[in-house]
Amino acid sequence: MTEKMTLAKALNAGLRQAMEDDPKVLLMGEDVGKLGGVFRITDGLQKDFGEDRVIDSPLAESGIVGTAVGLAMRGYRPVVEIQFDGFVYPAYDQIVSQVAKIRFRTQGRVAMPIVIRIPFGGGIGAVEHHSESPEAQFAHTPGLKVVACSNPVDGYWMIQQAIASDDPVIFLEPKRQYHGAKSEVDTSATPEPLHTSRVVRAGSDVTLLAYGPMVRTCLSAAEAVEGERSVEVIDLRTLSPLDMGPVVESVRRTGRAVVTHEAQVNLGMGAELAARITEQCFYSLEAPVLRVGGFDTPYPASRIEEEWLPDLDRVLDAVDRTFDF
Amino acid sequence: MTHVPDGEFGPDLAEVFGPQQSDGGPELVQLLTPEGERTHHAEFDMDFSAEQLRGFYRDMVLTRRIDTESTALQRHGELGIWAQLLGQEAAQIGSGRALRPQDFAFPTYREHGVAWCRGLDPLKLLGLFRGVDQSSWDPAETNFAPYTIIIGAQALHATGYAMGIQRDGAVGTGDPERDAATIGYFGDGASSQGDVNEAFIFAASYNAPVVFFCQNNQWAISEPFERQSRIPLYQRALGFGFPGVRVDGNDVMATYAVTQAALQRAREGSGPTLIEAYTYRMGAHTTTDDPTRYRLSDDVENWKLKDPIARVEAYLRRNGLIDEQFTDALTVEADQLGERLRAGVKELADPSPLSVFDHVYAELPPELAEQRDGYAEYLASFEGAH
Numbered sequence: 001m002t003e004k005m006t007l008a009k010a011l012n013a014g015l016r017q018a019m020e021d022d023p024k025v026l027l028m029g030e031d032v033g034k035l036g037g038v039f040r041i042t043d044g045l046q047k048d049f050g051e052d053r054v055i056d057s058p059l060a061e062s063g064i065v066g067t068a069v070g071l072a073m074r075g076y077r078p079v080v081e082i083q084f085d086g087f088v089y090p091a092y093d094q095i096v097s098q099v100a101k102i103r104f105r106t107q108g109r110v111a112m113p114i115v116i117r118i119p120f121g122g123g124i125g126a127v128e129h130h131s132e133s134p135e136a137q138f139a140h141t142p143g144l145k146v147v148a149c150s151n152p153v154d155g156y157w158m159i160q161q162a163i164a165s166d167d168p169v170i171f172l173e174p175k176r177q178y179h180g181a182k183s184e185v186d187t188s189a190t191p192e193p194l195h196t197s198r199v200v201r202a203g204s205d206v207t208l209l210a211y212g213p214m215v216r217t218c219l220s221a222a223e224a225v226e227g228e229r230s231v232e233v234i235d236l237r238t239l240s241p242l243d244m245g246p247v248v249e250s251v252r253r254t255g256r257a258v259v260t261h262e263a264q265v266n267l268g269m270g271a272e273l274a275a276r277i278t279e280q281c282f283y284s285l286e287a288p289v290l291r292v293g294g295f296d297t298p299y300p301a302s303r304i305e306e307e308w309l310p311d312l313d314r315v316l317d318a319v320d321r322t323f324d325f
Numbered sequence: 326m327t328h329v330p331d332g333e334f335g336p337d338l339a340e341v342f343g344p345q346q347s348d349g350g351p352e353l354v355q356l357l358t359p360e361g362e363r364t365h366h367a368e369f370d371m372d373f374s375a376e377q378l379r380g381f382y383r384d385m386v387l388t389r390r391i392d393t394e395s396t397a398l399q400r401h402g403e404l405g406i407w408a409q410l411l412g413q414e415a416a417q418i419g420s421g422r423a424l425r426p427q428d429f430a431f432p433t434y435r436e437h438g439v440a441w442c443r444g445l446d447p448l449k450l451l452g453l454f455r456g457v458d459q460s461s462w463d464p465a466e467t468n469f470a471p472y473t474i475i476i477g478a479q480a481l482h483a484t485g486y487a488m489g490i491q492r493d494g495a496v497g498t499g500d501p502e503r504d505a506a507t508i509g510y511f512g513d514g515a516s517s518q519g520d521v522n523e524a525f526i527f528a529a530s531y532n533a534p535v536v537f538f539c540q541n542n543q544w545a546i547s548e549p550f551e552r553q554s555r556i557p558l559y560q561r562a563l564g565f566g567f568p569g570v571r572v573d574g575n576d577v578m579a580t581y582a583v584t585q586a587a588l589q590r591a592r593e594g595s596g597p598t599l600i601e602a603y604t605y606r607m608g609a610h611t612t613t614d615d616p617t618r619y620r621l622s623d624d625v626e627n628w629k630l631k632d633p634i635a636r637v638e639a640y641l642r643r644n645g646l647i648d649e650q651f652t653d654a655l656t657v658e659a660d661q662l663g664e665r666l667r668a669g670v671k672e673l674a675d676p677s678p679l680s681v682f683d684h685v686y687a688e689l690p691p692e693l694a695e696q697r698d699g700y701a702e703y704l705a706s707f708e709g710a711h
Contacts, residue, residue, distance in 0.1 A: 026492075052492050058530050063481060063523035070431075070485020070507075073464065076492070094520070097475050098482070105459040105471055108684035142685050166687040195690070241690035 002186045008178040010152035010185050011041050014159035015079065017187075019049050022077060025163055028055045028064055029081030029117075038083055039119055039178050061091035068114050069098050077113045079163055084175075085120040086129030092137075099168045100143030114168045115159070119175035120148075121213045121262045122309055125302045132299055133212075133263035138170040139240040139272075146240040147194060148172040150215035152183040154237065157191035165194065172239075174213035197243040199250065203232035206256040206319050209247060209273060211236040214260045214310065221315040229319065239269055247273070248280045255286035256322040262309055265293040287325035290318045342556045349603040350557070352571050356578040359631040361639030369572075371582040375646045381422065381577045382641060383655055385414040385634045388438040390659040391447045392608075394666045395437075395454065399612040403670045404454045408435045412575070412607030415633030416540045418442060419580025420508065420602070423588055427495070427505040429468040431483040435540075436472070436510050443467040447662075448669045457673045476511070477518030480537065483509030484524045487533035487591070496534050497594030506534040506591035508584070514545025516561070517553045525565040525599070534591035536584065537562075537599045540574060542606035547619040562599035574602030575633040605631070678704065 005013065019025045027042055027049075033056035036043030046054035057064045061082060068078035082088045088095075095116065102110050122131030139146045145167050149155045155173070162169040192198065200215065201222050208218040208231055215235045222231035232250050236242070251257045257277050259270035270291035277289050292310045300308045343350065354369050392410050399407040410417065417438025424430060430439055437450055445467050452458040453472060460471035473479040487507045490496055495505045515521050516539060528535050541558055543550050554561070562569030572583040580602055587598035605628040609616050616625075641647040682689060682697040689697070 058523070058526050060519075060523040060526065062520055063527050066478060066481025066520055066523065067485030067488060067527050070482040070487070071489045072485075073429075073470065073482065074486045074489025074493070076489055090519075093475060094478065094481065098478055102471065103687070104684050105461075106464065106684075107458065107461045109461075109463045109465070110471070111687065145686070241692055244692065 001188050002184045004182045005152045005156070005185045006179050006182050007149070007152045007155045007173070008039060008041055010156040010183075011159055011173065012043055012045070013185070013187070014156040015042065016045060016048075018079075018160045018163040019045065019053065021160075022163075024075060025077045025079060026053050026055060026071065027079050027081070028057050028068060030057055030059055030064075030083050032056060032081050037081060039175060041117075041173075041178070042081065061087055062094050065091040065094040065099060065114075065116065069094065069102070069112065072112050072114050073110060077115075077163060079115040079117060082116060082118045084126075084130045085118050085132040085134055088116075088118055088134060095138070095144070095170075096141045100141050103167070104143055111166045112168045113163075113166050115162045115165075115171050116168070117159075117171045117173060119178070120172045121174050121176055122299060122305050123176040123213065125305070127302070128299065131302075131305065133261065133294070135170070135172055135239055135261075136263060136268045139269060144168055144170055144240060145195070145238075146170040146172070147238050148174070148212035149237070150174060150177075150210075150212055150235050153185050156185045156187065158194060158237070161191065161194035172212055176213050177216070195238040195241055195243055197234055197236045197238060197246045199232060199246055200235045201231070201233040203230040203254070205230045205254055206232070206258065206322055207247070207250040207254045208233045208315065208319070209236060209257060209259045210234070211239060211261065211269075213262060217310070217312055218260055218315060221312045221319070224312060225316060225319070231319065242273070242276070244276055244280065247277065251277050251281045252284040255284050257289045258292060258315065258318045258322060259289065260292045260310055260315055262294055264296045265291050266296045268293055287322040290322055292318045338556070342560055345551070345557065349571060349573060352557070352559070353573050353603060354570060354579045354583055355573040355576050356582060357576045357636055357640055359575070359636050361636045361643060363640065366579070366582075369579065369582045369586060371578070371585075373578060378578075378637065378641060379647060379651065381418055381581070382634070382637045382647070383658075384418040384422065384438070384441060385577065385637065386655055387659055387662055388414050388418060388441050389634060390663055391437055391441065391666065394663045395451065396608070396612060398451070398667065398670055399454070404451060405456045406611050406613055407454050408611045409606075409608030410435050410437050412605050412628065412633065413540055413542060414438055415577035416574035416580055416602040416604045419577040420538050420584040420600070423581050423584035424508065425501075425505070425588075426468065427502070428588060429470070429483075429486055429505070429507045431470045431479040431486070431507060431509045432472055433476075433479065433510050433512065433515070434472040434474050435512075439510065440469055443469040445469050447666060448673070451666065451670050452673050455670060455673050457675055477515035477521040480509045480511055480515070480521045480524035481527070483507040483535050483537075484528045484533055487528065487535040488531055490534055491531070496592060504592035506536060506588045508536045508538050508588065510538050510540065512545065513539065513541040513543065513550045513553050513558060514548065515539075516558055525562070525597070528597040529566045532594070532596040534594070535597045536587045536591055537597060538584065538602065539599065540602045540604055542604050544606050544610070544616070544620065546610045546614060547616075557601065559599055559601035567597045567599065569599040569601065571601045571603055574604030575631045575636070577633060577637060
């Protein structure tokens with residue numbers, strides 16, 4: 001069965017399906033109930049599943065994640081919404097010291113099947129703390145899994161797979177695309193495993209690595225130079241653990257790689273990917289692995305955010321530079 | 326900056342809360358005086374059987390032995406560190422014994438007496454302090470969560486678990502085997518943490534079946550209680566919308582009575598309670614601490630007169646509820662327990678270096694498996710080398 005869905009609708013449908021499949025799945029967060037979340041991702045779910053399963057929480061992020069830990073210990077599978085990326089830091093301690101470590105500390109006796117949904121990234125003209133990309137901080141934390149969806153089909157399936165995971169998952173949603181282009185979502189298809197990366201456009205000259213909002217940018221960049229350069233684009237999808245297989249296979253063919261993300265470049269995902277590509281593709285590389293990302297500054301005021309965010313031109317500039325070597 | 330005296334801006338705090346009193350003040354619920362005299366309380370009075378009181382006494386004596394033995398084991402180098410509970414035995418046994426099997430306790434790292442009440446082998450606690458594991462017991466076996474070192478974090482876990490109990494329909498059914506509550510332990514220092522205050526808010530908002538049990542032992546390492554609060558801690562509960570009670574934490578009878586009442590309230594669906602067990606940390610914060618740098622020995626001497634075990638012993642002896650035979654047998658039991666700990670701690674073997682890769686995730690991700698295998702090869706390369 002297929003249906004045309006926006007990313008927002010696909011996530012909503014995925015959450016609904018997960019709640020129907022497993023009565024232990026609970027949604028929790030600020031304004032997720034009657035309002036349906038500030039982005040309407042949980043629209044209508046409280047009405048259908050009740051206030052005990054779609055829980056409007058007090059306005060305290062550490063409280064949301066900390067009580068989710070207790071609910072998980074009792075056998076529930078909480079899916080918590082952090083309203084905006086920049087609001088996750090009050091919950092940072094509960095995430096890195098508790099959620100990430102309880103399985104390890106108890107030698108596998110206590111699982112933490114918690115999903116922490118975070119609308120991330122910029123481009124919506126918001127005030128500060130509403131446009132950040134904190135993924136590297138979580139990918140750096142052992143015990144957490146980190147994934148990012150980039151399109152409605154992945155949104156529908158990945159959220160269900162994350163909820164079914166017995167490990168805690170930081171689930172990043174490119175908020176700029178919530179209400180953008182629709183895709184046909186086949187709800188009877190068999191999805192790929194959650195922790196896999198995927199070639200979304202084949203090419204032979206250079207490999208672009210992206211996830212979340214940058215996948216679309218990289219696809220546009222590849223299209224823009226069609227006929228001049230053959231650009232391969234990989235949607236990483238999983239940031240922890242990384243799925244290096246498709247990356248290594250691609251870069252060994254193309255000899256050139258550019259990693260892109262909205263997050264600041266310094267010690268970001270690009271640094272890890274560049275190191276791994278260097279280790280695993282050394283003899284195939286024609287150029288150093290380049291990185292394109294946000295500058296190493298705080299996220300700027302919204303009127304200049306489109307200058308600050310890596311766009312099609314900055315991605316292509318980096319592609320050109322890989323051919324200078 | 327202009328100083329506005331109390332009363333000119335809002336209410337007079339001294340009038341609302343009364344003065345801070347070092348003996349806990351008249352609000353302290355007490356059923357047994359430091360001299361071992363039985364007193365009565367209008368709200369929390371309770372009858373105890375001789376067997377119950379002998380049980381409390383035995384629990385406290387054995388818990389103190391676990392503590393002194395473990396302190397000695399640290400001095401002998403068998404443990405890396407030990408967090409002493411000396412002086413807090415009544416607070417922990419009184420509250421721990423009020424729990425039913427289906428209730429769930431969320432400890433700090435000092436709840437050795439509560440662990441004892443839950444039936445957890447004390448050797449399991451020693452694993453953490455020896456450095457061979459990090460709270461490796463199965464919480465579901467005894468309904469006793471992992472020790473939590475991040476101050477106050479567990480108050481939220483206790484609240485969340487209680488929200489789960491609500492969703493399981495295990496509150497207010499009237500079935501004593503089914504209705505359950507959680508108890509979240511923390512100290513006076515933790516009362517300053519955001520997580521503890523957020524837990525109060527969540528518990529109040531959802532009317533969750535949780536008892537917040539604060540052992541105010543007067544010291545957060547070197548900082549006195551006055552650094553954490555200008556008002557008695559139990560009074561904070563009112564601001565969050567649920568009752569607070571200050572109990573003599575060195576009185577096992579009163580602690581049991583108050584905790585039992587609060588747990589029952591929670592199980593019935595009447596929501597959270599804050600209990601402030603007014604007690605004193607007779608020992609150091611941990612074996613690495615030196616309390617002579619920050620507190621007066623006079624203070625410690627004063628609290629020695631309020632010892633939680635001595636007062637029960639005085640009461641039991643005066644009323645002919647224990648005899649030499651009982652105390653002799655208990656001494657033998659304590660010695661055997663000490664011997665078991667001394668022998669057992671040496672059996673707690675170091676984990677294999679490769680075990681660090683176990684249980685990070687439900688399934689080891691391929692790249693982490695590669696890291697482990699590479700490390701295994703590296704270790705193997707030294708075999709046979711000198």
